[in-house]
Amino acid sequence: METMAAAFLIPFLLLLSFSPTISPQEWNTQDYMKREHSLVKPYQGMGTSIPYWDFLGNTMVTNNYIRLTGDVQSVRGAVWNKVPCFVQNWEMQIQFKVHGRGKDLFGDGFAFWYVKDPMAEGDVFGSKDFFTGLGVIADTYSNHNGPHNHGHPYISAMVNNGTLHYDHDRDGTHTQLSGCVAKFRNLDYDTYLSIRYKHDTLTVSIDIDNKRAFKECFTVGGVILPTGYYFGVSAATGDLSDAHDLISMKLYDISTPDDDILQDRANVMPSASFFEPPRDHVDDPKPSELSTWKKILLLIFGVIAICGCVFIGGLFYVKQKEQQRKRFY
Numbered sequence: 001m002e003t004m005a006a007a008f009l010i011p012f013l014l015l016l017s018f019s020p021t022i023s024p025q026e027w028n029t030q031d032y033m034k035r036e037h038s039l040v041k042p043y044q045g046m047g048t049s050i051p052y053w054d055f056l057g058n059t060m061v062t063n064n065y066i067r068l069t070g071d072v073q074s075v076r077g078a079v080w081n082k083v084p085c086f087v088q089n090w091e092m093q094i095q096f097k098v099h100g101r102g103k104d105l106f107g108d109g110f111a112f113w114y115v116k117d118p119m120a121e122g123d124v125f126g127s128k129d130f131f132t133g134l135g136v137i138a139d140t141y142s143n144h145n146g147p148h149n150h151g152h153p154y155i156s157a158m159v160n161n162g163t164l165h166y167d168h169d170r171d172g173t174h175t176q177l178s179g180c181v182a183k184f185r186n187l188d189y190d191t192y193l194s195i196r197y198k199h200d201t202l203t204v205s206i207d208i209d210n211k212r213a214f215k216e217c218f219t220v221g222g223v224i225l226p227t228g229y230y231f232g233v234s235a236a237t238g239d240l241s242d243a244h245d246l247i248s249m250k251l252y253d254i255s256t257p258d259d260d261i262l263q264d265r266a267n268v269m270p271s272a273s274f275f276e277p278p279r280d281h282v283d284d285p286k287p288s289e290l291s292t293w294k295k296i297l298l299l300i301f302g303v304i305a306i307c308g309c310v311f312i313g314g315l316f317y318v319k320q321k322e323q324q325r326k327r328f329y
């Protein structure tokens with residue numbers, strides 16, 4: 001009788017103790033999480049170091065989050081995976097929190113990296129410009145003051161072979177593959193970013209509506225990335241600031257058995273066959289032929305209008321004079 005009860009109770013208790021850790025976006029891939037490319041609580045291993053991960057700049061580790069930057073001006077921070085990634089098809093799920101006192105003014109943002117040279121500080125959200133690999137940028141501050149057709153915060157992707165410069169003045173729009181607006185700041189609930197790379201297709205999704213489900217931000221095909229690069233996340237503040245916190249990074253191997261036939265990607269150059277047509281080209285409007293024509297037309301219409309007024313006024317005056325004369329008769 002007692003063993004019968006135990007036989008019923010134990011699976012039940014097991015179920016109870018496991019179910020809170022299973023969230024909808026990871027239940028089906030949990031088995032394939034690669035511990036050596038993931039960063040999960042508790043962060044600390046032996047002593048103060050975190051297994052598999054390195055830190056740069058102002059990064060601060062607490063029990064509940066890894067703060068890349070605090071809500072203070074002009075700081076940078078980053079975490080970098082020490083183990084190169086040889087998984088060909090992967091999905092990185094990042095739980096993050098960006099928050100600060102600024103209501104209208106805040107910045108600059110954070111970026112996810114899969115690059116050849118990790119641990120390199122620089123001006124692109126805390127990391128090196130002219131990087132080689134992939135960057136997914138969560139830009140919170142709009143540097144571009146001219147007319148432009150997207151809001152902020154904005155998430156975009158950039159693939160670089162070391163020759164392209166990330167242009168902050170244009171918010172990177174000239175080098176981005178694609179992007180979407182994502183209002184992820186100062187939210188009370190958990191916010192997630194997913195970067196999925198499978199069969200040369202890059203899909204970036206977000207979960208920022210407290211729905212516990214990813215919503216696609218964009219998908220681009222023809223993205224070639226080699227194996228053996230390093231994952232990282234960096235953040236930076238400038239004149240404006242925000243706290244940029246990382247809660248977890250989970251890397252899943254999403255290869256299927258038939259993926260083995262794919263060519264070896266160890267030595268390919270990162271490249272992308274699709275770039276968005278650069279936007280915001282209306283910075284310095286030059287007097288065009290059209291506008292000169294418009295000016296001439298306006299001038300002609302102006303002259304006609306003035307002539308018309310003078311003529312009508314004249315007619316009116318003459319008519320009034322005539323009436324006055326009639327009255328005196």
Ligand SMILES: *[C@@H]1O[C@H](CO)[C@@H](O)[C@H](O)[C@H]1NC(C)=O
Pocket residue numbers: 161163269
């Ligand atoms: C690097 O990328 C640029 C821009 O996409 C391209 O013009 C150039 O040919 C590439 N260089 C190499 C070595 O792949």
Ligand SMILES: [Ca+2]
Pocket residue numbers: 108139140141142143168171
């Ligand atoms: Ca920006």
